[in-house]
Amino acid sequence: MTDLYELTMADAYFREGMTEPATFELWVRHLAAERNFLLAAGLEDALDFLEDLRFDERAIAYLETLDRFSTGFLDHLRDLRFEGDVWAVPEATVVFAAEPILRVTAPLIQAQILETFLLNAVGLQTLIASKAARVHIAAAGHDFVDFGARRSHGADAALKGARAAYIAGASATSLVAAGFHYGIPVAGTMAHSYVLAHDDERAAFDAFARAFPNDAVLLIDTYDTVEGARIVAEIAPRLGEEGITVSAVRLDSGDLAALAREVRHVLDTAGLAAIRILASGGLDEHRITELLAAGAPIDGFGVGTSMMTSSDAPSLDVIYKLVHDSAGPVMKTSPGKANLPGIKQVFRKGDGDVIALEDEPIEGRPLLTQVVAGGRRTRTSPALASIRDSAIAAIDALPTELRRLDGPAEPPWRVDRSTRLQTLADELSSQH
């Protein structure tokens, strides 16, 4: 899982004897206009990859077929293990453009070939967590569940996206694999096919409730939502007498606000105030905001495609750049793509961040901490539940303006550069 040019460059480094340590940093160049903050995630995946980094014989044999690499280099790959240091912001940290999320210091070849995977892994989970954080804000304390596995970009995105959404506040996921791998609570109701496979809704609802007598959730929009609610109102009390509980109904189409009100009325009139109303179907943070603003009596949301593809901003401008090597700090100066040189740290205070060189005595809390030393993790990975608690606390503590969902924060979070960093950048820039 690396780009060919990483290996090509690595071979050139190998032939040139360039084995000194170098430092690369990973950050997001610009935030999409639709994002006022990012929620960092994906670090655990990145660390697993570093620890497992191996080129097995099949991989070496394939690389040989490319007729491109030196034998010495392929031998070097055979024995290659990650031996470097990693500093990173903890998962669930709020970050902004230009702030290093992760930093690798390792022999040049090792640090170089990690680029593709680190960008992919940290990029994916940060992308989805940042989108899900917006859904969390919109849901305003209501439950929301990840329904996105079917529309995620592949199985890996479904699984890791479920993790990222859970970190950012989703109460559960529909994806069983995510429950299996991460212990995330799984949730689900029924599909239209279940109703269609029965003679009518009444038969389907009755059979489903009997199969899951403690917490049946019935999907009531296969034909006509209000009629579906009337059928629930008719059968739920009788089922209740048998000790069978219908816990909720789900609406998946039509005018959700109006239908939720009608359904609520039908259920309440039948003495079924305890049955919750769940809504799904093309929801995102904006639709949820509208529904709640309209007073729709919806208790929980299923959110799929928009959250799990971050559909309004489906990629992060995430990059991984050499910032320091044996000759000192470096930077590229390509127009529009220049980066800040040197090994950096981010210091956070109540009113803004300062990006500085790592050894500067700057006021504030440093965001990057060491997580790998000499190729080994320096700390036990935090439990997913505690990462999630941190994330929710961080999102809920954001200034109101950053929590805006309908446009850019004015002012945005303040991110300054230290004088020493700016001076260094100016110096290096003027040399070219």
Added chain:
Amino acid sequence: MTDLYELTMADAYFREGMTEPATFELWVRHLAAERNFLLAAGLEDALDFLEDLRFDERAIAYLETLDRFSTGFLDHLRDLRFEGDVWAVPEATVVFAAEPILRVTAPLIQAQILETFLLNAVGLQTLIASKAARVHIAAAGHDFVDFGARRSHGADAALKGARAAYIAGASATSLVAAGFHYGIPVAGTMAHSYVLAHDDERAAFDAFARAFPNDAVLLIDTYDTVEGARIVAEIAPRLGEEGITVSAVRLDSGDLAALAREVRHVLDTAGLAAIRILASGGLDEHRITELLAAGAPIDGFGVGTSMMTSSDAPSLDVIYKLVHDSAGPVMKTSPGKANLPGIKQVFRKGDGDVIALEDEPIEGRPLLTQVVAGGRRTRTSPALASIRDSAIAAIDALPTELRRLDGPAEPPWRVDRSTRLQTLADELSSQH
């Protein structure tokens, strides 16, 4: 890799003894405004999944912990194998909204639990192939290479996306894993970090060309693109005397059209007309169209984020619905989400398609063919190269209007419903 509700419904079916065969079809409900056609892909992944479908003891043990499923059902899952039939349009077939891409007929439980994966797998590759087909159209015979692994949504999307882009006309991928798994040609140049890791561009270019004497591609925009080209113009002739060939330069930032012209001039003046110019950096089908329309002397394109996330339309409205069961054809009538009932076939003629019931005598070529019978593939999988040839032929044969990249085709491709199908839909709809 299934949603909880698939298993929940399956358990209910199991308890109800509903083991008869049922037919589900998979199709895209609506095309995004940015798409005039889709290129079907992902079938081979879907078939692999069907063949490998197993619930191992770890999976069963996890499901037991959910305290939700009947023991009988879990025993049923332990022994479950896919035993059904699958019909599908071949990969690389052009398809449109509402046309079945894949059809599963199997015992209800088996057919139901496949939903999540089939949507995910066919959705992903169809999404990326359809976007890459647009890049192929824009590139107008120029090479384009997939550079997207770093921004794809996870490792699976990077790998399968590389396959989908290759099918749709990409000449190569940067992702080594895609070369390894699929035999796709891999390509790559150097990154800015390589230049930065050397004292200057001259030293970097010289070292890199010596390491890859047959086909070095030099990245010349780390500091100043035209200055980079001058350095190449200076060193390439001397390297040539040693038998070392610089095959191309790559531009990755700035005004690519203007810079390509300047670079071409610098190289041609130095007698280096054979050095090709490659461009990358935020490219998509629209930028490529503009660059070529402006006469930019660019020989090949690296296309990453926009293609591999289908960024202008990052999801497909792909669904998988029960259309026929032991009681006959079924349909849901939810507002805005009604579907066509019955087991269907798509017939293609020169001027349009007809969606009909499978046994109707309709003129035209039927698109769906049987690929699995009784759980086993009925044919050897086509070679990837031949799928790619079919795709390129299909894209290149599309009517001009469908190949438009700047807006909806007027008229769009004609997709009719047969009279019998429409009559059936009306009948079933009126029953509710």
